[in-house]
Amino acid sequence: xxxxxxxxxxxxxxxxxxxxxxxxxxxxxxxxxxxxxxxxxxxxxxxxxxxxxxxxxxxxxxxxxxxxxxxxxxxxxxxxxxxxxxxxxxxxxxxxxxxxxxxxxxxxxxxxxxxxxxxxxxxxxxxxxxxxxxxxxxxxxxxxxxxxxxxxxxxxxxxxxxxxxxxxxxxxxxxxxxxxxxxxxxxxxxxxxxxxxxxxxxxxxxxxxxxxxxxxxxxxxxxxxxxxxxxxxxxxxxxxxxxxxxxxxxxxxxxxxxxxxxxxxxxxxxxxxxxxxxxxxxxxxxxxxxxxxxxxxxxxxxxxxxxxxxxxxxxxxxxxxxxxxxxxxxxxxxxxxxxxxxxxxxx
Numbered sequence: 001x002x003x004x005x006x007x008x009x010x011x012x013x014x015x016x017x018x019x020x021x022x023x024x025x026x027x028x029x030x031x032x033x034x035x036x037x038x039x040x041x042x043x044x045x046x047x048x049x050x051x052x053x054x055x056x057x058x059x060x061x062x063x064x065x066x067x068x069x070x071x072x073x074x075x076x077x078x079x080x081x082x083x084x085x086x087x088x089x090x091x092x093x094x095x096x097x098x099x100x101x102x103x104x105x106x107x108x109x110x111x112x113x114x115x116x117x118x119x120x121x122x123x124x125x126x127x128x129x130x131x132x133x134x135x136x137x138x139x140x141x142x143x144x145x146x147x148x149x150x151x152x153x154x155x156x157x158x159x160x161x162x163x164x165x166x167x168x169x170x171x172x173x174x175x176x177x178x179x180x181x182x183x184x185x186x187x188x189x190x191x192x193x194x195x196x197x198x199x200x201x202x203x204x205x206x207x208x209x210x211x212x213x214x215x216x217x218x219x220x221x222x223x224x225x226x227x228x229x230x231x232x233x234x235x236x237x238x239x240x241x242x243x244x245x246x247x248x249x250x251x252x253x254x255x256x257x258x259x260x261x262x263x264x265x266x267x268x269x270x271x272x273x274x275x276x277x278x279x280x281x282x283x284x285x286x287x288x289x290x291x292x293x294x295x296x297x298x299x300x301x302x303x304x305x306x307x308x309x310x311x312x313x314x315x316x317x318x319x320x321x322x323x324x325x326x327x328x329x330x331x332x333x334x335x336x337x338x339x340x341x342x343x344x345x346x347x
């Protein structure tokens with residue numbers, strides 16, 4: 001078992017241990033103010049792990065209830081958020097109680113936003129069950145829901161009280177969902193750690209479990225460093241958005257259906273690198289393809305750019321985008337929306 005301490009304005013631990021989901025109640029009891037918890041999950045994860053988590057919590061003296069919604073990005077909306085609020089009310093959750101996010105990035109994002117806003121703030125725990133959630137969205141305190149006009153546009157910063165990562169849960173993922181997380185892992189190598197990138201590039205989707213524990217730990221530690229330096233995303237933390245400006249646009253173009261977040265990030269990294277660092281393009285694209293991820297999208301660039309202009313990384317008439325001209329080093333570039341559009345249309 002490994003622990004990573006995240007020293008943000010509200011410090012917390014990330015527990016990384018195979019089999020930890022079976023004893024999550026023990027770890028949660030160590031940080032809980034009361035013995036009452038509300039679990040939020042999706043329909044697939046509830047069936048896989050709901051009973052395990054509930055039993056562990058009850059063994060450690062917790063009273064708990066569970067709410068689940070249909071899996072997928074399309075559920076990360078204000079309507080489902082409202083249903084979660086009503087569930088928390090019906091469960092008589094108070095500010096001393098606990099909300100637990102059990103699932104992937106969608107579950108973590110919407111549950112975290114509910115925890116940040118219900119009763120003006122209730123403590124919450126992340127139990128991420130996908131690779132993408134373990135190495136990226138569960139750590140750092142960003143929570144959000146999607147609006148019709150764009151992804152993650154209504155949200156809040158809310159650091160969890162604890163994150164529990166069990167790599168064994170990744171064995172139940174479909175190859176597509178595992179690949180989704182590998183897109184974010186590739187991103188971490190590109191922006192901060194050449195050795196991590198090389199490790200990932202030496203494997204593929206069929207044998208990556210051999211080095212999964214090292215990948216999970218390294219990615220989380222990279223994010224810890226970046227988040228501690230820039231908790232509220234005003235400077236260095238923007239490098240975590242490598243591939244995301246175009247990636248979110250691709251997701252939006254596809255109405256968040258059939259083109260997952262990881263696919264969007266992979267294609268977004270490939271687009272940006274082809275345009276601004278062509279010498280690295282082949283190396284990056286070979287790595288992306290080894291994990292059965294796309295390097296392109298059928299979406300025309302002129303139809304993607306309107307989504308980019310609505311992205312949360314825009315500031316007045318400017319937009320920030322991330323370029324890696326060397327593996328392991330990221331650069332934040334600020335330009336006007338008009339200039340960004342011109343550069344991308346010429347790519």
